Amino acid sequence: MNEQVSTCGPGTGELTLDGSVPVVEITGLWTKYGRTVVHQDLNLEIEQGEIMSIVGGSGTGKTTLVRQMLGLERPARGCVRVFGEDISQVGSEQLQQLRNHWGMLFQQGALYSALTVFENIAQPMRELRVLPDDLVRDAVLLKMNMVGLGPEHANKMPSDLSGGMVKRVALARALALEPKLLFLDEPTAGLDPDLSEAFVALIKSLHRELGLTVVMVTHDLDTLFALSTRIAVLAEKHVIALGPLRDLLKVDHPFIKEFFLGDRGRRALEALDEKTKTEQ
Amino acid sequence: MPTANEPTLTLNPGAADGPAVAASGTWQVHALAQGKAMATITAFLKTLKGDNVKWDLSGVESMDHIGAQLFWNAWGKARPARLQLAPGLEEFFKRLETTGTLELPRPRHHRLTPVMKLGFAMLQFFEHMAGLTRLIGQVVLDSWRFIRNPLRGPWKEISANIFHAGFQALGITALVGFLIGVVFSYLSAQQLRNFGGDVYLVNLLGMSIIRELGPLLAAILVAGRSGSSITAQLGVMRVTEELDAMLVMGISHGFRLMLPKVIALAISMPLLVIWTDTIALLGGMVSARLELNLSPQYFLNKLPDAVPLANYMIGLGKGTVFGMLIALVSCHFGLRIKPNTESLGRGTTTSVVTAITAVILADAVFAIVFSGVGFS
Numbered sequence A: 001m002n003e004q005v006s007t008c009g010p011g012t013g014e015l016t017l018d019g020s021v022p023v024v025e026i027t028g029l030w031t032k033y034g035r036t037v038v039h040q041d042l043n044l045e046i047e048q049g050e051i052m053s054i055v056g057g058s059g060t061g062k063t064t065l066v067r068q069m070l071g072l073e074r075p076a077r078g079c080v081r082v083f084g085e086d087i088s089q090v091g092s093e094q095l096q097q098l099r100n101h102w103g104m105l106f107q108q109g110a111l112y113s114a115l116t117v118f119e120n121i122a123q124p125m126r127e128l129r130v131l132p133d134d135l136v137r138d139a140v141l142l143k144m145n146m147v148g149l150g151p152e153h154a155n156k157m158p159s160d161l162s163g164g165m166v167k168r169v170a171l172a173r174a175l176a177l178e179p180k181l182l183f184l185d186e187p188t189a190g191l192d193p194d195l196s197e198a199f200v201a202l203i204k205s206l207h208r209e210l211g212l213t214v215v216m217v218t219h220d221l222d223t224l225f226a227l228s229t230r231i232a233v234l235a236e237k238h239v240i241a242l243g244p245l246r247d248l249l250k251v252d253h254p255f256i257k258e259f260f261l262g263d264r265g266r267r268a269l270e271a272l273d274e275k276t277k278t279e280q
Numbered sequence B: 001m002p003t004a005n006e007p008t009l010t011l012n013p014g015a016a017d018g019p020a021v022a023a024s025g026t027w028q029v030h031a032l033a034q035g036k037a038m039a040t041i042t043a044f045l046k047t048l049k050g051d052n053v054k055w056d057l058s059g060v061e062s063m064d065h066i067g068a069q070l071f072w073n074a075w076g077k078a079r080p081a082r083l084q085l086a087p088g089l090e091e092f093f094k095r096l097e098t099t100g101t102l103e104l105p106r107p108r109h110h111r112l113t114p115v116m117k118l119g120f121a122m123l124q125f126f127e128h129m130a131g132l133t134r135l136i137g138q139v140v141l142d143s144w145r146f147i148r149n150p151l152r153g154p155w156k157e158i159s160a161n162i163f164h165a166g167f168q169a170l171g172i173t174a175l176v177g178f179l180i181g182v183v184f185s186y187l188s189a190q191q192l193r194n195f196g197g198d199v200y201l202v203n204l205l206g207m208s209i210i211r212e213l214g215p216l217l218a219a220i221l222v223a224g225r226s227g228s229s230i231t232a233q234l235g236v237m238r239v240t241e242e243l244d245a246m247l248v249m250g251i252s253h254g255f256r257l258m259l260p261k262v263i264a265l266a267i268s269m270p271l272l273v274i275w276t277d278t279i280a281l282l283g284g285m286v287s288a289r290l291e292l293n294l295s296p297q298y299f300l301n302k303l304p305d306a307v308p309l310a311n312y313m314i315g316l317g318k319g320t321v322f323g324m325l326i327a328l329v330s331c332h333f334g335l336r337i338k339p340n341t342e343s344l345g346r347g348t349t350t351s352v353v354t355a356i357t358a359v360i361l362a363d364a365v366f367a368i369v370f371s372g373v374g375f376s
Helices: A062-069 A092-100 A117-127 A133-146 A163-174 A193-210 A221-227 A254-261 A263-279 B037-047 B065-074 B090-099 B114-148 B155-165 B167-195 B198-239 B242-248 B253-291 B296-306 B309-335 B341-369
Strands: A024-033 A036-046 A051-056 A077-082 A102-105 A181-185 A213-217 A230-235 A238-243 B008-012 B020-027 B054-063 B083-085
Touching (some): A024 A062, A036 A062, A051 A062, A062 A181, A102 A163, A213 A221, A230 A254, A254 A263, B065 B090, B155 B253, B198 B253, B198 B296, B198 B309, B198 B341, B253 B296
Parallel strands (some): A181 A213
16 A cells, blocks of 8 residues: 555544544545545544444445444545544554454454353453453453353353354453443344344443444344434445434435335334334 | 543541441543552452441442442442442442352363373374275275266366475475485585595485485475465365355365365375485585585486486385375364364364374385385
């Protein structure tokens, strides 16, 4: 890659965790792989406490956008700020701090295959090197309980787990250090409807309980409608629409019409309407 | 961080109704992990005695589950009789009350006596032998299928494997062979000069390189290069379920994966042996010219007399056998890899070590079987 141009300007040098600035702020972002342009002048702001979903067709760079926020990719141009800090410019110590304040649930779980479930979840806590062993043990059991895993699963290896369990363990690991910001990449992909509904309820309750900000990439309309407070639609290399579901439905764009108001979308919307009715 | 006030505990021993502990600051894991906060708190909690302590948590600014757990453990996993909470903290302790008694199941430890360990090792050895035998049988059956219908054989795979295992190994075998030739010739020359037997250098070099060193060097390098790559390739195919996908499509592992590798190594190893022999002798020749002033012409003229042709054939035969052994051993270990990273690493190591050991064992067998052949 050629030299990068960060347009962030100087930061405060401190993470801003109190919500006075957007948790994630992306301005004028360009991502390039060789000659392929993935994002072109993309802007996005994520406020504290919301559940932001990123949707778009295959290959529109949804996962890449999340990787940009995590600092796993470097912007070709533009600025990505997380907690008010320019992610491509922060010092190593701050980056470490930043990394303790977010959690990521990878699409395939990305559990350490050589470690047991317990060790996987304990890993981020042990990495701090100050917490005593008994505290780590209890905290891991608590996290497992939060995601609905009993202690009997603690000594299993990731290869012995089913797909749904892998996701739960990965979520518990992502939540290990009580992050303020949680990234979810296809959280319900590969789960059966029951499990994925349970997973949605789980994320909802954790969001309420821990006051998380959630950034989610998903294809699953039910998950999308049930969870998101706002939705960002990626197409044509940037965010073409941003807002709550009801507002998006009014936007006139072929992709949005296709995505939300196709057969699947209608069914999911009907289900959502029924649900809200019964809840009322 | 602007929000992180250090978590502190202060003891008020002289309160009217017994000692009281007041907590203040941010009881979140990040604040606890900073500086010496955790060490101070642990030390403080150790000095704290008596059950009738009043806990005042109303000064706590914010808390998370790990901070709450810290208190909970300090209280002996029960709510203290006298507790004052800041609003909003109640929820944490309510959750802990329902989950705080969870116990981690003890992992089962297998305690093995030395005799049991020996037994397991023996069983595992037999299991490996049985697996290897089965694999050889499979390869034989697949070769029969190949011979009956050669047009539909895995020609592409064979040629790709010959390219990877043979052609791409030319550089490294040449380098190692040349250096060994130079060193070997140099050291022998010094010894032979003491006895005035300079002219026998050709016999010594020719015999040992063509009969022993060439095939062995090539085999060890190929075991390290191709053996490890075969094992790792099959292992990753197991991890990514490609092996299962092949079975589902009715593509036989033996016919499309093992057989081409075995044939490719059986073909390319003797060729590599010829190559290594040549380069090693070249190195020896250069060294002999410099050290003993033996001319290359003399060296080349003397070589056919010093080394009967049978030795050359034995060397080539060794190459074929070693190549097949390496392919079989690496395939065997590749197929046994379990879908996790640790098993992949261990499997690859074991595969290379076993392949080299097997090659040296086979070499010993060759030495015994052909003990009377090829000496003039």
